[in-house]
Amino acid sequence: MRKLHRLLLLFGLLLTAPLAMGAAPIPVIFDTDMGNDADDPMALAILNAFVDRGECDLLAVTLTKSSPSAAPYTKMFNTYYGHPDIPIGMTSEERTPDDRKYVGAIFDLKGKDGAPLFEKPDFTPEPAVPLLRKCLAAAEDGSVVMIQVGFSTNFARLLDSPADDISPLSGLDLVKRKVRLLSTMFGAFNGRYQNEFNVMNDVDAARKLMAEWPTPIWLSGFEIGEAIRINRKQMDSAFCADPDHPLMHTFILYREGWDDMQATFDVTSALLAIRPDDGYFTLSPKGKTRVNGDNVTPFDEDPEGTHQYILEVTPEQKARVQEAFLYLMSQPSLR
Ligand SMILES: [Ca+2]
Structure with missing residues (x-):
């Protein structure tokens, strides 16, 4: 059944994939506070789908959440x-936590047979900053797209990192070049004046990032x-062929005790990064944001x-973005 489903999906994919044919995959680093909300794995899901479609190459995932099971x-x-x-990679x-x-x-x-649905890998992540330096040092100049959907901790520490065995460039110079x-x-x-979770969990790093990051920044x-x-009904429909998919179970575990209307904060940054020219979002005129004394932006x-932010x-x-999220997240692995 699963094999048949994969074949059908492969056929569907061949019909819808040629968008990026001919273009080289975008080298991407994804930095996330995986575990604090259910939109982080949704964003990672669409990046995995883009890898299979040849639209991006996922160089690394770095974590700013230091809990034992995040990695x-x-x-x-x-x-x-x-x-x-x-x-x-993982923050130090x-x-x-x-x-x-x-x-x-x-x-x-557990599944019906009593066995765990998902085996916990025995796995220790690398320290985040050396991993980021390694990925950037090996990349072509001016090529890497970095996606940050958690706290600014790792990327701010990257800027501060000195020359080392990995690269003769400082972190700031590596970012400038790569x-x-x-x-x-x-x-x-868009007229909202409020504290936001990612900023509030490492305000100093967030302030530094907006003040010192040397490349264009697109803000969602x-x-x-x-x-x-995305609601439960949409998830059930998207994952009907694979109801034990980890993203389906993540959605259920995360929404337990709340309504079923999952916000898609981080997924928007991932979609914009890979498909900026498809009309999913409109960017503001250029400008400069900062983290002010009230810790708003x-x-x-x-x-x-x-800097540019996504306009309302x-x-x-909204309809096109929702549709893209659902078909990308539920795209099965073809490998
Ligand atoms: Ca997040």
Whole structure:
């Protein structure tokens, strides 16, 4: 049954994939607080789908959440999508260190035969900053797209990193030379003046990132993912051929006790990074944002600025983005 499903999906994929044919895959680094919300694995899911479609090359996943199961969960998740060898790095700092609702609990789930649905990998992640330096040092100049959907801890520490055995360049110079773009779920814009979770969990790093990051930055504010939600019925429909998919179980574990309307904050940053020209989102004029004394993110337009945020989505954009999220997340591994 599963084999048949894969064949059907392969056929569907061949019909829909040629979008990126001819273009080289975008080298991507994905930095996430995996485990704090269910949108992080949704974002990682669509990146895995883009890998199979030849649209991106996932160089590494780095974690800013230091809970014990965040890295084993990420390893299991990439393996399920057919990409077990993507390097995984972890912050050396204590940041939201409890497993919360799903990264640990998913390994306790049992199938009808009483066996665990998902084996917990015996796996120790690399330290994040050396891994980031290694990936950047090996990349072509001006090529890497970095996606940050958690705290700014790892990328701020990268900027501070000195020359070492991995590269004679400082972290700042490595980013200047190798990175093309940072796409991040960060702050709040479009008239929203509020504290946002990713900023608040490492305010100093967030402030540094906006002040010192040397490449263009595309920002998805809180209000964008809040406006684009995926509900249980949509998930059940997308995953009907594989109801024991880890993302389905993640959704159920994470939404338990709440409504079933999952916001898609981090997924928006991933989609924009890989498919910026497909009309899913519209970017603001250029400018500069900062983390101010209230720890919110005011934006000043400036033609010389390197920051842009996603403008409020139209109903048409919302529908297209939802559809893309669902078909990409539920795309099975073809390997
Ligand atoms: Ca996140």
